[in-house]
Amino acid sequence: MSDDARAWQLVLRSVEADLLSGALSPGDHLPGERALAAELGVGRSSVREALRVLEVLGLVRTATGSGPSSGAIIVSTPRGGMSALLRLQVAASGFDVSDIVDTRLVLETAVAATLAEALADSSDDVDTVALSESDALLNAMDDPALTPAEFLALDARFHLSLAEAAGNQVIVATMAGLRDSIEGYAVAGVPTLSSWSDTAARLAKEHRGILDAIRAGDGAAARSAVHGHIAGYYAEIGLGSAPTPANPAPAPAPAPAPTEGPIA
Amino acid sequence: MSDDARAWQLVLRSVEADLLSGALSPGDHLPGERALAAELGVGRSSVREALRVLEVLGLVRTATGSGPSSGAIIVSTPRGGMSALLRLQVAASGFDVSDIVDTRLVLETAVAATLAEALADSSDDVDTVALSESDALLNAMDDPALTPAEFLALDARFHLSLAEAAGNQVIVATMAGLRDSIEGYAVAGVPTLSSWSDTAARLAKEHRGILDAIRAGDGAAARSAVHGHIAGYYAEIGLGSAPTPANPAPAPAPAPAPTEGPIA
DNA sequence: GCTACGCTGTGGTCTGACCACAGTGGTCTG
DNA sequence: CAGACCACTGTGGTCAGACCACAGCGTAGC
Incomplete structure (x- = not known):
């Protein structure tokens, strides 16, 4: 039944459910990728795809090596994810x-x-x-x-x-x-x-x-x-909002080319 | 030098660069996963991790099979990504x-x-x-x-x-x-x-x-x-903001007009 | 007692394999 | 000749296994 969902989404939902239930909190370690894969009955690559999403969204931080600071740790750094989302949407003309x-x-x-x-x-x-x-x-x-x-x-x-x-x-x-x-x-x-x-x-x-x-x-x-x-x-710099209703726009904008590829 | 970046980030940046340069636009097809992997010199799994991120962020839509509607297509559906980001951050107490x-x-x-x-x-x-x-x-x-x-x-x-x-x-x-x-x-x-x-x-x-x-x-x-x-x-329903927030006064205060965020 | 080395387990990556799926194009049939 | 049918092909989706680099831990050696 839940097979119609893709494997990585299953992992994502599992983590989200654990977060909501309190089983996982910021600072906690996620099980290792191999353990998580076995636990959920999916391949490690599917687990990794889900972790990648969580990482970009600012929910986990991963580190190699061993010890308490290694592995995937629940964090809460929404700024990074927000930046990535908005930046890419701007790039894609969204x-x-x-x-x-x-x-x-x-x-x-x-x-x-x-x-x-x-x-x-x-x-x-x-x-x-x-x-x-x-x-x-x-x-x-x-x-x-x-x-x-x-x-x-x-x-x-x-x-x-x-x-x-x-x-x-x-x-x-x-x-x-x-x-x-x-x-x-x-x-x-x-x-x-x-x-x-x-x-x-x-x-x-x-x-x-x-x-x-x-x-x-x-x-x-x-x-x-x-x-x-x-x-x-x-x-x-020539990027003011076009219509701009009540706007005390100061200097005249001579800027010609408003569309220049920013940094990647 | 760029080796310190992780492989999937390299893919992400490549797609972003193509987006900014105009080489990719909404509606375009991305190269196949195998082709992209070969082109960028990374493994297919790394390409897939990047695609997963782009998919969650609402930048691409993937479909199996063959024909014009299959493969990874650049779209621009920011709402899904925004929802996922905010929902998960709420779940993680962010x-x-x-x-x-x-x-x-x-x-x-x-x-x-x-x-x-x-x-x-x-x-x-x-x-x-x-x-x-x-x-x-x-x-x-x-x-x-x-x-x-x-x-x-x-x-x-x-x-x-x-x-x-x-x-x-x-x-x-x-x-x-x-x-x-x-x-x-x-x-x-x-x-x-x-x-x-x-x-x-x-x-x-x-x-x-x-x-x-x-x-x-x-x-x-x-x-x-x-x-x-x-x-x-x-x-x-008992979710009111405790310390009453941040926003312009409700009824009485004739919220000064000169500066209102232009939306258009 | 202190140092240094190897062990161990982690994520990071790659490879190759298989599956399900959906068009495509040919073939077979009427 | 027209239509239906089916194998082929290439796509993403998934998995298994194999390495690698890295960081901590424990033990052997000094």
Whole structure:
């Protein structure tokens, strides 16, 4: 009966069931591939195909050798899987870059507003502490010796630090994946800028504006600052969302070729 | 040098590179597994592990037999991959159900607001037509003979139809995945309701309220209606987000308008 | 007591084999 | 000649067995 399911799906379902039943938890070791194969009555290659899927999805980490750190261990690193999924879908034309950017806008404006409102409600120590990482990243970004790629990497981490402070892991992972999936485009667009140092300075200023609005507890201002920041950069490198309704798009975008193969 | 990468990752990267270079597009056939293995200098099992990943991620569809419909074909069905990723992460405790619900709130309120504002700007025929599916689903949900599971399935499709009308495929796929990942919880919570028929009637009424607000071009009302609808149901079945989340204020707060995530 | 070596078990990979399946094209039959 | 039928071929799906590299553990040797 269950034979109509493919062998590797059987393995996948078995692991999922063990996860749901509590038989497996993060940190636990999966049985060895050979043992799992025998236990489920499938070949080792089928087990491996399922493990590969789990690995890409960020559910297990595998290591060779022996000892406690070897084997397949249940972990929970959704960011990697989210990045891979979004990146490949973009590559396969399943997702438009403009849709990715728009989704970032939705999520990040919500994060900023939430953070601002949370701070406005009560001066919560936790949030304040959480934002200290954002401050540190901001300071690191002031270094004029940074290359554009380095700056943009810190930029991404800054945005992520806000999401982490907001506390929603799903949004953190999604934002990370969205950003990673178009990182190539963000970096590729740098040469089209008239002056990178000017742009970097503007971005840094906008970051501080975002943080100020959040700390001031002004949700609307935070939302607006984030929107302008993200939409502004992508518009500047010629990747702004086409229709863009209410968007204070700053600089005119002279960028010609929006479609350039990012990094593989 | 590239030997440190695992064989299946090499295959994955090769396919991704072909996708980005345009050598592969949706609808194209991948070379056969044996040919791909020979071409890349790896074993067939490694090719299969990579294909398995691509399949789960919704990038390829495989079929046995011969002829034009057989083999591995590039497709673009991100929803399946998103569902699998989110569902398994929930199973592995990587994501809290409350974070999933909160993320739905962020995305769906943004969708509703975008839709309303798009209709307010101009009576666009396209959007009107797109919402016809939403209407049809609404009517289908009026059937009192529906089981809770059937009703909830139509409910999910209704929400998805709004996202599709808004036009952002990333949000459509993410919403579908988020919803699927907690479908079990939504259905499992039904028995805890005092009266399913009352709840179903209320949900149907709320759906019409959402659609009315969208058609009226009232973004704030649409946002509020969606928020109340989703948060209300999960609160009713005991899954409400504990510390009330992150999203724009429901009714009162005239959520500042300048910055709303454009979805189109 | 300490070091160093080999043993053992892990995942990683490859090879070759077999199966089920679905078109294809030829053959056989009317 | 037209139609139905069937073996052929190539595809993915699966399995079994064989190595390899690696990392820890235990023991033999110093």
